[in-house]
Amino acid sequence: MENGEGVVKRFCYINRKAPYGTIYALESLEVVLIAAAFDQDISLVFVDDGVYQLTKGQDTESIGMKNFSKTYTALGDYDIKKVYVEKESLEERGLTADDLQALKYEDEDDDWAEKDSLFLVGRSELTEIINEQDVILSF
Amino acid sequence: MKFGIVINEGPYTHQSSDSALQFVKAAIEKGHDIFRVFFYHDGVNNGTRLGVPPQDDRNLTKEWSELAEKHGLDLVVCVAAAQRRGILDEDEMGRHGKNAHNLAPGFRISGLGQLIEAGIQTDRLVTFGD
Amino acid sequence: MSVLHTVNKSPFERNALESCLRLAKAGSSILLFEDGVIAAMQNTKFSERIAQAMHDFSFYVMGPDVKARGLGEDKLINGIQVVDYNGFVDLATEHDAVQSWL
Numbered sequence: 361m362e363n364g365e366g367v368v369k370r371f372c373y374i375n376r377k378a379p380y381g382t383i384y385a386l387e388s389l390e391v392v393l394i395a396a397a398f399d400q401d402i403s404l405v406f407v408d409d410g411v412y413q414l415t416k417g418q419d420t421e422s423i424g425m426k427n428f429s430k431t432y433t434a435l436g437d438y439d440i441k442k443v444y445v446e447k448e449s450l451e452e453r454g455l456t457a458d459d460l461q462a463l464k465y466e467d468e469d470d471d472w473a474e475k476d477s478l479f480l481v482g483r484s485e486l487t488e489i490i491n492e493q494d495v496i497l498s499f
Numbered sequence: 500m501k502f503g504i505v506i507n508e509g510p511y512t513h514q515s516s517d518s519a520l521q522f523v524k525a526a527i528e529k530g531h532d533i534f535r536v537f538f539y540h541d542g543v544n545n546g547t548r549l550g551v552p553p554q555d556d557r558n559l560t561k562e563w564s565e566l567a568e569k570h571g572l573d574l575v576v577c578v579a580a581a582q583r584r585g586i587l588d589e590d591e592m593g594r595h596g597k598n599a600h601n602l603a604p605g606f607r608i609s610g611l612g613q614l615i616e617a618g619i620q621t622d623r624l625v626t627f628g629d
Numbered sequence: 630m631s632v633l634h635t636v637n638k639s640p641f642e643r644n645a646l647e648s649c650l651r652l653a654k655a656g657s658s659i660l661l662f663e664d665g666v667i668a669a670m671q672n673t674k675f676s677e678r679i680a681q682a683m684h685d686f687s688f689y690v691m692g693p694d695v696k697a698r699g700l701g702e703d704k705l706i707n708g709i710q711v712v713d714y715n716g717f718v719d720l721a722t723e724h725d726a727v728q729s730w731l
Contacts, residue, residue: 367619376648376731384731387540390579394611400619408648446652483651491630491654495618496728497505498626500722507731514663518637521693525714531722623721626729627637 375410388499396438436465503617507628509544548603567605637663662691
């Protein structure tokens with residue numbers, strides 16, 4: 361890819377802010393969509409208020425802003441298969457996995473079987489995931 | 500060592516551009532290479548040449564421009580974030596039928612791929628933001 | 630892998646430090662700068678939490694930010710190392726990655 365020279369690094373995008381109140385969620389998503397073209401090892405992390413980015417049923421009509429929540433469900437088409445949501449962040453906010461959109465990808469190595477790309481992970485597991493990254497971008 | 504710098508906030512409201520500037524100066528002083536400074540979110544506002552801060556205050560845009568000239572820094576303003584916020588170079592002015600452009604010397608407008616490339620090419624990517 | 634975590638917000642204002650302490654791996658370093666330096670001061674409601682966390686993390690604080698805010702380096706929690714921007718650059722080179730808790 362563009363000047364990548366075959367290097368594959370582990371890129372982690374950490375999202376800690378709710379959507380709409382600030383632009384970070386939207387512009388983070390824009391980075392991720394571009395990043396997908398670079399053949400790097402991408403992980404998305406949603407912690408703290410970032411988990412609100414993934415909720416079902418977002419309706420922005422009355423606030424006059426673009427609803428970009430459907431884009432998350434398209435991430436699988438961009439070959440983004442590792443989306444980590446911190447369990448504790450959900451629990452603290454009275455949310456469960458059912459409140460979030462389902463994120464899937466089609467596994468080309470398994471006859472295009474549809475698989476989950478969203479993983480609920482506990483605090484300590486997430487610590488390990490973050491600690492293994494080469495490049496960490498926070499939004 | 501090769502550094503990439505990301506600045507996510509505009510000048511003055513947040514300290515991020517100031518902190519990044521001090522970091523970059525120190526890194527250069529120590530002989531490190533600054534591969535690129537990437538301006539994203541409101542950080543693109545660092546690239547307007549139309550700011551007129553009071554005389555007794557620092558002029559961050561000017562400082563970035565001067566540092567870029569002196570050390571050949573690559574100051575990249577994200578095109579998508581810049582378009583939203585009215586930061587245009589001459590090309591962008593023409594493309595969007597505007598009658599003015601405001602990108603400061605030493606800055607260039609380019610895509611988000613430049614941020615990813617910085618992540619790939621550098622040893623460390625350091626982000627300054629809110 | 631070792632990560633340098635940076636926190637630039639006061640713990641009185643944001644949860645950045647709290648999230649950093651929660652998710653950083655033991656053995657990591659944490660640099661407090663900009664308004665983040667407020668967390669490095671003695672006698673705040675967070676001081677005890679930081680002192681505890683010093684068992685797991687190495688803490689650094691940006692001297693110029695402490696000075697700018699008139700907080701006094703003599704009032705910093707014992708064991709937090711004061712650095713300047715040169716020190717920040719060194720910390721970035723000494724770790725494998727830098728995570729900014731924005």
